[in-house]
Amino acid sequence: MLRITLPLPRQVTPAPTISRVAIIGGGFTGATLARLLALHGQYWPHEIVVFEPRAHLGGGLAYDTDDPSLRLNVAAHRMRAVPGDPQAFLRWLSDSGRLGQDPGAVAKGAIYARRGDFAAFMAGQVQPFIDNGTVRHLRERAERIHRRHGRWQIEGDVGAMVQADAVVVATGHPPPTPPAELASHLNGDPRFLLNPSQPDALQAIRANDKVVVVGAGLTALDVVAALRNGGHRAEITLLSRTGQLPQPQAAGDFAPHGDFLIGVPNTALSLLKQVRFALEEVTEAGLPWQSVFDALRHQGQAIWRALPFLEQQRVLRHLRRRFEAHRFRMPPQIAELVERERAAGRLRSCAGRVAAVRSGRAEIAIDIATKPYGTVERHAGQWVIVVTGPDHGNVIDSQGCFAELEGLGFLTKDPHGLGIACDPDSRALARDGHPVEHLFVAGPLARGAFGELTGVPEIAAQAERIVQQILGMSSATTRTITIRSM
Incomplete structure (x- = not known):
C-alpha cells in the first residue's frame, strides 16, 4: 500500500495556525514577546494574552521598584532591549526627562539608570498595543494550564479562562530556597x-x-x-x-576581548585555560579584565553548546561562582x-x-x-x-501550573537544575524527550539549553527567534490519499 500526503487546496490566503498566543509572565521577557508579536500585525484584538498580576508589563521582579538606590548593573548604552534599535533606552532616558531628574546616574563616564526607569521604558514600549487592544493584559497569575480539544487552556487565579494555540512560559526567576x-x-x-x-x-x-x-x-x-x-x-x-x-564595573568604554570560538573549548579545563590566557593578554595590553568576561558573555551560548553534558556539569560545579562574580558586576x-x-x-x-x-x-x-x-x-x-539566588532546580514545583504540565508529561526539569528543559528552538521538552509543539520556554528558565540567557540583549534575541517561529507556523492542512497496489 502506498500512502501519499498532499496539501489541501485553499481559496483564501493562509492565516497563521497560531491564532492566539498566551504568555505566562509579563516582565521584560513577556513584554518583549508581546510587543514583537503585535508589531507584525497578524493578530486580531485580544489574540495576544499576557498573564501578569502586576499593574504594568515590562518590569517584573527585576525592575519593578520605586527605590532610586536600585540601579541597573549595566550602563544604559549597553541595554539593547529593543531588537534593531540598540540605543532606544538611552534615547528614551534623555527624551523623557528621566535622566535630568537623576543627578546620580552618571558614574565612571557612563549612565547607570534607575531600575524603575527601565521598567517605565518597557511599559511604554508595549502600552500602545494594550491601548489598541492587540495585547490583552490579564492581571492574574496563571493557576492551571492543560490541553482541551487540541488547544491550551489557561486559568487564572481570579477566574479568567483563556484558550490559546501557543503558550510561552516567560515567568523569569523563581524565589530562593533557604538553607x-x-x-x-x-x-x-x-x-x-x-x-x-x-x-x-x-x-x-x-x-x-x-x-x-x-x-x-x-x-x-x-x-x-x-x-x-x-x-x-x-x-x-x-x-x-x-x-x-x-x-565592580570598569571605567570607560571598551570592546570585548577574546575569541573563544576559534578552537572552541570542549572541556571545562580547556575553557579555563583560554580565559586565563585572554586575561594575561589584556593585562599586558593595559585593558580591563572586564573585557574578557564581556567576550565570554557574547559568545556564551556557542561555548555552552560545544561542551558535552558532563563538561557542562563541571563548569557549573567548579567555575560557575567565579564566573558569576565577574559576569554580574x-x-x-x-x-x-x-x-x-x-x-x-x-x-x-x-x-x-x-x-x-x-x-x-x-x-x-x-x-x-x-x-x-x-x-x-x-x-x-x-x-x-x-537572598541565596533563584532556586531554578525547583521552578516547576514552585508554580502549580507548571507542576500540572509536568504531571501531564508536557514539561520536565532541566537536567542541570537551571530551569525547564527545552530544545535549541526553545520548545519545551516532554517527558519522553521530544519537543512539545506550541509550548515555548523564554528567558532565564531556558538557560540549561543556552547557557548564557540572563542579560537583556540575549533575552531579546531569544524572544525574537521564538516570535519568528510562532509567526512562521502556517495553517496548511493535509489530506491523505491511499493507493492500494493491485
Missing part, C-alpha cells in the same frame, strides 16, 4: 524574610536593627542599598559559601556604597556554611563554619534575610 538549617529553625518567624523584593518587605526593620543577609550576590547588595536608602544605620553581615562579592554607585560601608565597619562578609541556628527573643544567632579553616564564628541580628 535547610535556617528553614528548620526559622520558618514562620516574622524576622525571617524570604522575599525582600516584595513591596515594603524591609519596612519593619528599624534603623538600629542588626541584619544578617544570607547570600552575597547582586540581590544581597540591593538589600544593603535599600536599607541604607531607608535610613538604616546598623551593622549588616553577608553570609555566603565563598564570601565572594560581585566585582555591581554598578559604580553600589561599589562606592560597599567600599564606604566596609571602611566604616558597618558591612562585613563571612564565607562558610551554616552550622547552627539559635532563635531568641532579642536576636537570631547563626553559627558559621568558616572557610578555609573550619573555625566557628557566631553572627547575630534582629533580622535574617535570604
